[in-house]
Amino acid sequence: MADEELFYxxxxxxxxxxxxxxxxxxxxxYDQSDKPKYYALDMFPYPSGAGLHIGHPExxxxxxxxxxxxxxxxxxxxxxxxxxxxxLPAEQYAIKTGTHPSVTTQSNVDxxxxxxxxxxxxxxxxxxxxxxxxxxxxxxxxxFLRLFQRGLAYVDEKPVWWCPNLRAVLANEEVVDGKSEVGxxxxxRRNLRQVVLRITAYAEKLxxxxxxxxxPDSTKRQQKAWIGRSExxxxxxxxxxxxxxxxxxxxRPDTLFGATYMVIAPEHPxxxxxxxxxxxxxxxxxxxxxxxxxxLDRTDLAKDKSGVFxxxxxxxxxxNEKIPVWVADYVLISYGTGAIMAVPAHxxxxxxxxxxxxxxxxxxxxxxxxxxxxxQLPYSGxxxxxxxxxxxxxxxHTCKSKIIADLEAKGVGKGAVNYKLRDWIFSRQRYWGxxxxxxxxxxxxxxxxxxxxxxxxxxxxxxxxxxxxxGETLYALPLPASELPLKLPEVENYQPSGTGxxxxxxxxxxLDIWFDLETGKSLPRTETKPTGENWVSAxxxxxxxxxxxxxxWYHLRxxxxxxxxxxxxxxxxxxxxxxxxxxxxxxxxxxxxxxxxFWHRFLYDEGVLANPEPYKKLFHQGLILGEDGNKMSKxxxxxxxxxxxxxxxGADSLRLFEMFLGPLEAVKPWSxxxxxxxxxxxxxxxxxxxxxxxxxxxxxxxxxTLKLLHETILKVTEAIEDLRFNVAISQMMILINHLxxxxxxxxxxxxxxxxxxxxxAPHLAEELWEKLGGKPSIVxxxxxxxxxxLLVAEEITIVFQVNxxxxxxxxxxxxxxxxxxxxxxxxxxxxxxxxxxKEIVKEIYVPGKLVNLAVKG
RNA sequence: GCCCGGGUGGCGGAAUUGGUAGACGCGCUAGAUUUAGGAUCUAGUGUCGAAAGGCGUGGGGGUUCGAGUCCCCCCCCGGGCACCA
Numbered sequence: 001m002a003d004e005e006l007f008y009x010x011x012x013x014x015x016x017x018x019x020x021x022x023x024x025x026x027x028x029x030y031d032q033s034d035k036p037k038y039y040a041l042d043m044f045p046y047p048s049g050a051g052l053h054i055g056h057p058e059x060x061x062x063x064x065x066x067x068x069x070x071x072x073x074x075x076x077x078x079x080x081x082x083x084x085x086x087x088l089p090a091e092q093y094a095i096k097t098g099t100h101p102s103v104t105t106q107s108n109v110d111x112x113x114x115x116x117x118x119x120x121x122x123x124x125x126x127x128x129x130x131x132x133x134x135x136x137x138x139x140x141x142x143x144f145l146r147l148f149q150r151g152l153a154y155v156d157e158k159p160v161w162w163c164p165n166l167r168a169v170l171a172n173e174e175v176v177d178g179k180s181e182v183g184x185x186x187x188x189r190r191n192l193r194q195v196v197l198r199i200t201a202y203a204e205k206l207x208x209x210x211x212x213x214x215x216p217d218s219t220k221r222q223q224k225a226w227i228g229r230s231e232x233x234x235x236x237x238x239x240x241x242x243x244x245x246x247x248x249x250x251x252r253p254d255t256l257f258g259a260t261y262m263v264i265a266p267e268h269p270x271x272x273x274x275x276x277x278x279x280x281x282x283x284x285x286x287x288x289x290x291x292x293x294x295x296l297d298r299t300d301l302a303k304d305k306s307g308v309f310x311x312x313x314x315x316x317x318x319x320n321e322k323i324p325v326w327v328a329d330y331v332l333i334s335y336g337t338g339a340i341m342a343v344p345a346h347x348x349x350x351x352x353x354x355x356x357x358x359x360x361x362x363x364x365x366x367x368x369x370x371x372x373x374x375x376q377l378p379y380s381g382x383x384x385x386x387x388x389x390x391x392x393x394x395x396x397h398t399c400k401s402k403i404i405a406d407l408e409a410k411g412v413g414k415g416a417v418n419y420k421l422r423d424w425i426f427s428r429q430r431y432w433g434x435x436x437x438x439x440x441x442x443x444x445x446x447x448x449x450x451x452x453x454x455x456x457x458x459x460x461x462x463x464x465x466x467x468x469x470x471g472e473t474l475y476a477l478p479l480p481a482s483e484l485p486l487k488l489p490e491v492e493n494y495q496p497s498g499t500g501x502x503x504x505x506x507x508x509x510x511l512d513i514w515f516d517l518e519t520g521k522s523l524p525r526t527e528t529k530p531t532g533e534n535w536v537s538a539x540x541x542x543x544x545x546x547x548x549x550x551x552x553w554y555h556l557r558x559x560x561x562x563x564x565x566x567x568x569x570x571x572x573x574x575x576x577x578x579x580x581x582x583x584x585x586x587x588x589x590x591x592x593x594x595x596x597x598f599w600h601r602f603l604y605d606e607g608v609l610a611n612p613e614p615y616k617k618l619f620h621q622g623l624i625l626g627e628d629g630n631k632m633s634k635x636x637x638x639x640x641x642x643x644x645x646x647x648x649x650g651a652d653s654l655r656l657f658e659m660f661l662g663p664l665e666a667v668k669p670w671s672x673x674x675x676x677x678x679x680x681x682x683x684x685x686x687x688x689x690x691x692x693x694x695x696x697x698x699x700x701x702x703x704x705t706l707k708l709l710h711e712t713i714l715k716v717t718e719a720i721e722d723l724r725f726n727v728a729i730s731q732m733m734i735l736i737n738h739l740x741x742x743x744x745x746x747x748x749x750x751x752x753x754x755x756x757x758x759x760x761a762p763h764l765a766e767e768l769w770e771k772l773g774g775k776p777s778i779v780x781x782x783x784x785x786x787x788x789x790l791l792v793a794e795e796i797t798i799v800f801q802v803n804x805x806x807x808x809x810x811x812x813x814x815x816x817x818x819x820x821x822x823x824x825x826x827x828x829x830x831x832x833x834x835x836x837x838k839e840i841v842k843e844i845y846v847p848g849k850l851v852n853l854a855v856k857g
Numbered sequence: 858g859c860c861c862g863g864g865u866g867g868c869g870g871a872a873u874u875g876g877u878a879g880a881c882g883c884g885c886u887a888g889a890u891u892u893a894g895g896a897u898c899u900a901g902u903g904u905c906g907a908a909a910g911g912c913g914u915g916g917g918g919g920u921u922c923g924a925g926u927c928c929c930c931c932c933c934c935g936g937g938c939a940c941c942a
Contacts, residue, residue, distance in 0.1 A: 218861060222937065225860080230941075250942060263942090305940085335941045342942085348858090349940055420941050586936080660882070662870055666863095667935075674869065677882045680896095687897095727871070730881035737881090740898095799877050804923035806877050844922050850876055854922040 008686040010650030014763040018120055026777050027067075027122040029078035031560075031572050038075035039576055040067045041555055041615075043584025043592070044082045044129075046547075047108035048089060052115040054632065054640040054658075054670065059583040059621040061655045062664055062723065064121045066581055068759035069720050071122065072783040078576060079122050080558040082129035083109050087547045088166070088182050091432040094494040101432040101494070105132055115642060119651045120763055122779070127561045131550030136557065137434040138485030139567040140549050143599060144426075145437060145478045146606060151461045152198040153426070155476065160425055162190035167496040168429050169194070189291075192500045193467055195427035195436055195543055199598050203227050203419040205612075206597055214617040216665075219589045226590040228420025233404045234337065235413040237262065237314035239274065240322055246270060246314055249336030249418055252346065253403045254396040256318045257388040258364035259341035260354065262325040263307065266290040267333035274325055276311030283308050283327055290329040305330055305353045316341075317412040318403075319389060328353065336418050344378065351378035364388050365396050424595065426546060429502045431494050433544030437479040437486040439515050439522070440467065445536040446475035452534070454518035455480040476541070480520035488544075505542040513538050551592050552599040555579055555614055567608070578614050586620035593618070619723065624661065625669040632670075640670050652761035653679040659725035659760060678729070682764055684736050685757065689750055689768045694739075700746040707790055708738055709749050714786035716756045725760070732757060747772055752784045799850040800825040802834040818845045825851040 021027060040063040045056055067079035083105075090101035090108075109130065116123070129136055147153045161170040165185035169192055180187055199206075207227045210220050232251035239246055246262065264271055266287045275283045286308045307328030314325055323341075330349055331340050344354035344361040354361050365383040385391045391399055407413030427436065441449070446464060449456050456477060465476040479486055489510035491503050505511060512525040515538035522538070529535055553567070559576045560568040593615070600614035625631055626638025633639065645654050657675040662668040688694075700706045712735045719728035735753055739745055751772060758765035758778045769778040792814065798821055800808040808828040812821055822843055825831055835855060842854035 218937075221861070225938065228941065232942085248942080252942080330940045330942090332941065340942045347942065349942075352940095418941075589937085660869090666870090668869065671869070671883070673883050681882085683896095726869090726881085730871075733881055797877090801877085801923075804876085804921095809877075842922050844876090846876060846923095850923090852876080852922055 008683050008764070010652065010682075010763070011647075013767045014118075014120060014651050017763045017766045018117060020766070020776065021120075021122075022125075024777070025126075026779065027071075027077070027079065027124050028126065029080075029124045030076055031575065033076035035074055035076040037078065037576055037580075038067070038070040039078040039579045040064075040070070040581045041079075041558070041579035041583070042081065043582070043588065044084050044551070044554060045112060046084050046087055046089075047105065047112040049093070049104070049108055050634075051108075051111050052642050054642050054645070055624050057116075057119055057642060057654065058624055058658050058664075059585075060116070060119070060121060061658050062619070062621060062725065063581060063583050064123075064655075065659070065720060065725060065759040066723075067122045068762060068779050069783065071779050072755070072758070072781060074782065077122070078127075078558065079124065080127040080129075081116060081121070081123045081125070082127075082554060082558065083112070083131065084547065084551050084554070085109060085130050085132040086433045086545075086550060088168075088430070088432075091430055091494060092166075094432070098494075100490075102132065105130075118646055119642070119655065122762070127558050129554060129557050129561050131434075131554065132432075134485040134487050135564070137550065139557070140434050140545065140553070141437045141479075141484050141486060142481055142567060143553060143603065144434075144545065144549070145459065145481070145484075146608075147197060147602060148438070148465070148476075148478050149459050149461055150602075150606075151463055152201060152602070153461075154196055154198065154465050155467045156194055156196050157191050158194045158196065158425060159189045159191050160194060161187045162192070162500070163187045167498050169425070169427075169500065190500065192429075194425050195438075195541070197424040197426045197598075199424045199595075200419060200421055202598050202601060203229065203421050205601055206421075206594065209597065209601065209613055213613060213615070215615075216586070216618065216620055219586065219593070219618065219620065222589040223594055226421060226594065228418075230418050232416060232418070233400075233407060233413050234416040235317065235341065235407060237317060237323075237341070239270075239325075240313040240315055242273065242312075244270065244273060246274075246325070246339055247337045248339045248341045249416060250341055252343065252400075253407070253413070254385065254391075254400045255343040255346045255364055256316065256341070256403065257385075257391070258343040258345045258362045259316055259323060260344060260360040260362055261323050261342045262314050262339065263328045263331045263342055263353075264310075264325065264339040265331045265333040266327055266329055268327075268338045270339075271310070271327060274310045274312040275327075279309065279311040283310060286327060305349070305356055307353065307357065309357075317407065317410065324359075326353075326357075334422065335420065346378055346380055348378050348380070362387060424598075426549075427543030428546050429496055429500055429542075430544055431488070431491060431496075431503045433546065434549055435486045435488055435504070436541040436543050436545060437484060438465075438476045438541040439479065439513065439538040440469075440474040440541065441477055441515065441536055441538045443473060443475055445517065445538075446477065448533075448536070449477055449517040452517050454516075454534070455482060455520050456517065474539070477515070477517075477538070483520045483522070486540075502542045502544060504540070504544070511540050511542065513540060548592055548595045552596045553603070555582075555596070556600075556609070570610075574610050578611055578616060581617050581619070582615040583619045583621060585623075589620075619664070621664050622662075622666040622668060624658070625667060627670050627672060629669050645675065649675055649679045650682075650763070652682055652764050655762075656682065656729060656760050660729045662726055664723050664725060681729075681733055681736065682761055684740060685753070686764065686768065688736060688739050689754075689772060694742070694744045695747045695750070696744045697746050698748055700749045702742065702745060705738065705742055705745050705749060707793065708735055709752060710786045710788075710790045713752065713756065713784045714788070714791065717783070717786065720759065728756075729760065732760075754778065755781055755784050796848050798825075798848070800828055800831050801850055801852040802831060803854060804852060807831045807834050814848070818847070821845060822851055825853065 042060050042063050067077045071077045085105045090104045093104050094101045163170055163180045163185050166180060170180055207229055210223060230251050232249060233253040234247050234249050236245045236247050307326045310325045310327055312325045313322040316323055342350040344350040345363040346365055364387045366386050368383050383396050385394050385396050385399060404415045450460060459478045466473050489507050491507055494503055509524045513522040514525055514529050514535050515522050516534050517536060518534040556568045560572045563569055596614050601612050603609045604612040628638050630636055630638060653675055656678040660678050712731050715731040716728045754765045754769050765778050766776055770776055794814060795811045796814050797809055797811055799806060808830045810824050822845060838855040840853050841856045844852040
């Protein structure tokens with residue numbers, strides 16, 4: 001055979017097969033099929049200007065291996081790709097250069113698509129989606145309107161994170177350690193009008209739904225902690241000398257007798273009435289100081305408690321004791337009732353506060369052992385109640401429900417559940433996002449709309465959503481679905497106003513409209529007002545949606561990307577269900593993954609979807625670090641560009657190496673030398689396929705080869721199912737190393753190896769499959785079956801141990817009995833030397849594996 | 858501080874889940890081939906030791922015939938949460 005045939009020209013080969021797959025539509029997913037379906041989903045990328053990072057393909061290769069493997073196993077496979085393309089960077093670039101974000105986005109998408117295609121994924125490109133496409137975002141808007149209709153969207157003045165540098169409001173999740181996640185700029189608190197989604201209404205469902213999900217435990221735990229459900233009681237304390245009551249939330253009603261002071265948050269509405277005249281100046285100063293503190297300060301100073309006595313007292317409902325009320329910023333207005341009863345003996349924070357201000361610390365729970373050491377204060381463990389009146393001697397934990405019942409009977413309290421989860425601030429004061437399809441009208445016009453029989457009927461929420469502007473209360477009306485998409489208008493200046501309004505607020509043509517209450521149609525107010533009583537003056541909502549919106553439901557759109565009358569066809573949704581496998585970074589544990597569950601569950605409750613949960617099986621790939629072991633970053637200069645790697649070694653080598661680096665979920669460093677190793681392996685496979693002289697028959701005659709081949713089929717198959725791709729690859733390396741040393745083997749053996757290799761290195765596998773006379777595509781070949789009968793060796797090796805240490809081994813027929821093996825072990829020369837002068841106290845035989853002789857003396 | 862995950866050769870990592878520790882790959886050493894380099898091939902490569910053999914999975918204890926794997930204590934690294942009453 002000619003030398004050039006031994007040359008593995010990966011760039012030609014890879015180009016050839018990428019064109020073949022595209023031409024033949026090899027990876028098209030069929031909406032109707034007798035085959036079982038398999039839907040493999042990647043977290044779709046944000047198409048940044050920097051292009052594909054070496055980390056992106058890690059997850060994509062993993063899902064691609066599964067997609068190709070499942071296809072070979074006879075599944076109708078859906079493996080789609082799309083773009084999460086709204087977001088800050090394109091907008092910031094627009095601010096700087098004046099380039100429209102859609103232009104930037106388009107060129108970034110083109111570059112990403114080119115790069116992704118160059119890696120040879122089994123993607124059905126006909127289903128490509130883009131969140132910035134009006135055809136797509138009209139359904140994002142549609143879902144929002146449904147939420148609005150059901151009272152799950154509202155408008156509120158909220159203290160939110162304001163970033164002066166970005167001149168935009170950030171979500172809690174976009175703020176890390178008091179800095180913006182994007183750009184690392186300082187942020188501060190500001191009150192702004194916000195559109196908010198009532199995700200808290202779904203707290204219980206989102207929590208309960210976690211149980212059935214095949215997700216990494218740590219991610220489930222994170223969501224659980226984020227939702228933060230706690231059970232306890234709301235207890236009313238009457239205010240001494242007033243008919244008002246102060247309600248607190250506590251998870252420890254069993255410690256009520258230990259409450260020696262109360263604390264209310266600086267923002268608490270009752271604070272004004274609680275402060276006595278002599279304390280007013282001091283309290284006012286404290287409130288002011290607390291308001292100035294950013295959350296960063298609050299966390300940094302977490303250990304240093306501060307507070308001021310209000311001068312007022314509350315009456316403890318269980319023992320009528322007068323206890324002082326303090327104001328302190330360690331109590332948050334946003335959680336529970338914004339007020340607490342403080343039990344310093346049994347709460348670390350209250351203890352610290354009481355110590356600092358010399359407040360009584362009264363133990364009411366004794367350690368169950370009576371152990372003074374363990375019962376040191378503050379003590380929050382289980383125990384027996386004391387100093388608690390009639391409850392003395394009872395177990396604190398079991399007593400909780402009794403105390404709650406007693407409080408309820410007296411009308412001074414009730415059981416209560418609280419969540420840490422806050423409602424989702426859904427608006428952004430930015431241009432490059434989905435416009436929120438609401439219009440604002442006067443109270444009178446709103447009443448008119450409510451009483452009309454037009455398209456808005458039924459779309460208006462039960463309780464009006466209102467907002468005060470310039471002293472007038474405005475009412476929110478939805479656009480009807482027929483008016484969607486509400487497209488982004490063209491603007492000349494992308495600069496945010498800096499006052500907290502989006503650039504959309506400056507486009508009066510778009511902003512100020514005549515609105516038809518009957519049809520939902522609109523006209524710019526610069527035009528003549530159409531005749532008819534239905535036409536009213538209205539203003540559009542200027543906020544846009546956050547980047548999370550588009551990714552909340554994209555897994556549904558891939559199922560039916562071209563549907564212009566529904567977000568997804570019901571039958572198609574019933575067929576495809578949700579993704580069978582979802583892979584992406586762990587950084588989305590509580591953001592995207594919680595929001596998407598919320599929207600999906602809501603749509604399920606609305607009867608739009610057949611399944612309550614979007615992602616049944618989830619996996620997080622681990623980060624790939626730079627060769628120096630640091631996180632890849634431009635400034636460090638350790639970034640590896642996939643284009644360069646593909647040029648040097650080919651896409652197959654890149655794919656194989658990303659999987660060979662280590663466990664998929666592990667954080668692991670890149671290695672230039674390492675990729676040479678897998679590249680060498682591919683060249684070996686290439687070379688062996690052209691060793692014609694070795695291929696002697698169709699069927700494999702060499703028993704050793706046959707056994708190893710079937711072992712390899714078994715291991716590779718199991719490893720793929722378990723997502724242990726590094727193990728699958730090393731097993732294939734073992735097989736090729738064996739073939740290389742073998743004088744002859746069959747074509748069939750090589751063909752099976754190629755099939756096993758195909759999901760990992762699809763281009764080379766296709767090429768060699770064709771060269772050996774196979775008909776492409778190799779993915780249409782049924783996955784090889786491991787014959788377990790061939791895996792049993794006729795001869796087994798049994799290890800001899802003395803006191804658990806390896807001292808020898810012997811070969812035995814597989815039916816050898818215990819006695820024969822043990823006596824052979826004892827007869828072994830080396831074993832003998834370790835038995836000299838010692839007494840055998842125990843003989844262990846593990847069938848087919850080992851003998852262990854325990855000796856003494 | 859609290860809650861997870863993890864610590865195995867010079868490096869990335871295997872180990873049928875309590876049964877031959879270090880598979881596979883990288884690197885390294887020697888040799889073959891080659892004008893040379895590269896590529897390829899062969900042999901070796903945990904550690905101490907000439908060998909026999911000893912030691913060895915972060916450290917210390919324990920359970921067991923047998924422990925990387927199970928239990929207790931401690932150290933280190935990574936991630937998450939961080940006044941949520």
